[in-house]
Amino acid sequence: MQCVIRPMTLDDVPGAERVSDEGFYELDTRVPRPWETAPARRSEAHRAVWIERTRHVVETDPGGCWVAEDDTGLVGMVTSLRRETLWCLATYAVLPGRQGQGIGKPLLAAALDHGRACTRGMLSSSADPKAVRIYRQAGFDLHPQMYLTGTVDRSAIPVVEKVREGSAGDVDLMDSLDRVTRGAGHGPDHALMLRTWRLLVTDTSTGSGYAYLDERGRLGLLAASNRRTAVRLLWATLAEATGEATVPHVTGANQWVLDVGFAARLDLHQEGYLGLRGMKPPAPYVHNGALL
Numbered sequence: 417m418q419c420v421i422r423p424m425t426l427d428d429v430p431g432a433e434r435v436s437d438e439g440f441y442e443l444d445t446r447v448p449r450p451w452e453t454a455p456a457r458r459s460e461a462h463r464a465v466w467i468e469r470t471r472h473v474v475e476t477d478p479g480g481c482w483v484a485e486d487d488t489g490l491v492g493m494v495t496s497l498r499r500e501t502l503w504c505l506a507t508y509a510v511l512p513g514r515q516g517q518g519i520g521k522p523l524l525a526a527a528l529d530h531g532r533a534c535t536r537g538m539l540s541s542s543a544d545p546k547a548v549r550i551y552r553q554a555g556f557d558l559h560p561q562m563y564l565t566g567t568v569d570r571s572a573i574p575v576v577e578k579v580r581e582g583s584a585g586d587v588d589l590m591d592s593l594d595r596v597t598r599g600a601g602h603g604p605d606h607a608l609m610l611r612t613w614r615l616l617v618t619d620t621s622t623g624s625g626y627a628y629l630d631e632r633g634r635l636g637l638l639a640a641s642n643r644r645t646a647v648r649l650l651w652a653t654l655a656e657a658t659g660e661a662t663v664p665h666v667t668g669a670n671q672w673v674l675d676v677g678f679a680a681r682l683d684l685h686q687e688g689y690l691g692l693r694g695m696k697p698p699a700p701y702v703h704n705g706a707l708l
């Protein structure tokens with residue numbers, strides 16, 4: 417069947433969400449995580465955040481967002497963004513029944529073309545064998561990702577001082593921390609994260625850093641000027657956890673996260689890869705899956 421690749425519009429976003437949900441649900445079923453509860457479809461709350469984030473990326477980077485379409489409707493989608501000299505892949509999926517038929521590769525090529533002038537690239541890859549094959553072929557180094565889950569041992573939480581709620585007034589500080597750790601600010605993405613998530617900031621004579629807690633209360637993103645400050649911030653986010661805590665997207669360059677996680681009695685798992693081009697794994701830093 418004839419399949420065309422064309423730029424994604426705001427009207428395509430709900431359809432793209434369905435493609436992505438189908439794709440990731442099928443992946444979770446195909447590559448199960450035995451230590452987790454059964455795979456589930458995206459919740460309404462998560463869907464709303466996904467749609468808001470994708471609308472934001474289509475608005476900031478119309479040239480980085482593409483769909484694949486045939487007579488049946490949307491069958492594939494990709495979103496990507498440029499921030500200063502960094503290109504990031506936000507989301508990428510093809511409908512389960514249509515994978516492995518050559519739809520995904522030209523979609524990613526269109527998104528990569530949006531970043532052709534960028535000196536750096538970042539993506540957070542799933543464990544899908546097709547995805548990792550494509551990313552390596554596109555020149556990305558693959559760094560295994562770990563994550564920690566469990567119930568925080570509250571008696572292990574140290575007293576953490578000088579961490580406050582953040583606001584739009586912290587964006588310059590956050591962008592400069594982003595530049596030191598990953599080589600580029602998040603720029604307009606901070607406005608999106610401030611709108612949807614909770615921000616914690618620390619800024620003292622010994623160091624500065626910030627952490628977002630996402631809509632599910634998980635660590636969404638963390639950057640700091642040094643490890644000690646990063647450790648304090650991570651404890652502050654774990655202190656906020658109610659029920660099951662998750663610290664996702666930990667690379668080998670951030671062993672300090674494991675020290676905190678083990679002290680909090682969390683369990684360590686592995687999932688996916690941080691894909692990097694033209695850069696080393698950021699540290700002290702915990703990336704976000706889509707906004708990197």
Ligand SMILES: CC(C)(COP(=O)(O)OP(=O)(O)OC[C@H]1O[C@@H](n2cnc3c(N)ncnc32)[C@H](O)[C@@H]1OP(=O)(O)O)[C@@H](O)C(=O)NCCC(=O)NCCS
Nearest residue numbers: 439509510515516517518519520521541542544545546547
């Ligand atoms: C990753 C994804 C978007 C790629 O799209 P796609 O249409 O399947 O990709 P293509 O068919 O263009 O290319 C797939 C490549 O993997 C190869 N491949 C196909 N089936 C494979 C399998 N079972 N195992 C390993 N490689 C496989 C293909 O041969 C091709 O490589 P080649 O061109 O070098 O031969 C799609 O598979 C998907 O949605 N996966 C689930 C969601 C996901 O993981 N998204 C990425 C998030 S980071």
